[in-house]
């Protein structure tokens with residue numbers, strides 16, 4: 044084993060970074076044996092240097108992150124600051140100075156992945172980011188390496204633990220969205236500003252990364268159709284239950300049947316209780332991958348948290364260090380297929396629609412005609428009526444999303460329809 048250590052610069056020492064240091068320290072001997080050289084923590088860049096940080100030599104702590112990555116002797120930079128800047132600039136500087144990079148930064152990768160990969164390639168450096176999607180769950184490396192000989196057609200998953208916790212509480216307690224969000228905040232599952240999670244931005248960033256790797260093409264964050272969970276009501280969840288379904292925020296990346304385009308979307312959807320994703324509770328993540336030859340694979344585990352995320356970071360750190368010692372590089376960006384990303388309107392899906400209508404003869408037939416006029420075929424209808432008001436719950440067969448949303452618009456225009464109380468897609472069948 045080489046005795047000269049590989050030097051690691053850590054950018055950020057918060058929830059994830061502090062656990063990276065803990066694992067590097069407690070598993071130092073094992074890591075050295077697995078890599079073939081010991082690791083040395085060369086510096087830790089933070090924003091507030093005076094904070095007490097257990098297990099970290101204060102002399103290693105600096106606010107000069109740029110000075111740390113450019114000092115010339117750093118082998119690997121671990122970026123766990125988060126956000127776009129200064130992380131993007133620091134990663135670029137790390138490559139220029141010959142360091143490999145491990146990052147957990149999904150926001151940056153979804154926005155600037157191609158440029159980061161190009162910079163890594165230009166400097167012959169590694170860029171690894173297993174922790175950016177689904178925390179501890181090994182997912183990107185299996186997609187990128189283990190399935191490199193197969194053809195992935197679909198990736199469907201729960202990739203945001205905060206929203207899964209909220210929907211799970213709504214389901215198990217009958218609580219409304221606001222109440223469940225308050226509980227998630229009180230228990231530390233939701234941040235003080237929960238927008239990135241509840242509006243689906245976090246899941247959309249992960250969907251962009253997953254789709255790009257799965258289909259060997261470039262998928263930008265803007266290509267991902269995004270809807271959050273703030274509009275999901277207790278009534279939606281109860282209605283899903285009556286259909287033998289549950290509601291989940293799903294990230295869905297699909298290759299079109301003709302193979303000529305892909306789609307990526309994030310939205311709440313009803314899935315049957317018999318689907319394996321229905322049993323994913325609390326803050327856990329799970330991702331289904333469907334491939335031509337491998338069939339259906341499911342990846343499941345803790346999608347966030349300091350130690351689980353640090354586990355993924357350390358796995359990448361070992362890989363980058365091994366490449367450094369061996370003189371090679373891990374796989375870079377694979378975007379050779381150059382498939383266009385189709386808009387949401389072309390996605391073929393099913394809708395569950397609740398309508399408040401006038402309770403009189405002919406209304407059901409009138410509504411059914413609107414569906415038929417838009418080429419949308421109805422699977423089931425349930426009607427309940429009371430005091431001149433009726434509720435219609437329609438579940439459609441598969442149809443293009445554009446036809447389904449045009450149907451809803453036309454229903455809204457009927458005098459006999461007081462309200463389209465809820466619309467939700469049905470997936471996983």
Ligand SMILES: NC(=O)c1ccc[n+]([C@@H]2O[C@H](COP(=O)([O-])OP(=O)(O)OC[C@H]3O[C@@H](n4cnc5c(N)ncnc54)[C@H](OP(=O)(O)O)[C@@H]3O)[C@@H](O)[C@H]2O)c1
Nearest residue numbers: 055056057058059088089090091123124125147148347348
């Ligand atoms: N937390 C999770 O469960 C999880 C899961 C998967 C992926 N990730 C990703 O991991 C990354 C880090 O997340 P986290 O939860 O560990 O964040 P965090 O707890 O907020 O920690 C951020 C760290 O970055 C430091 N920092 C912030 N701005 C800086 C700057 N300009 N220069 C130098 N240091 C700076 C902070 O310094 P101070 O300590 O001085 O404030 C802090 O140590 C993010 O990209 C996140 O998306 C997190």
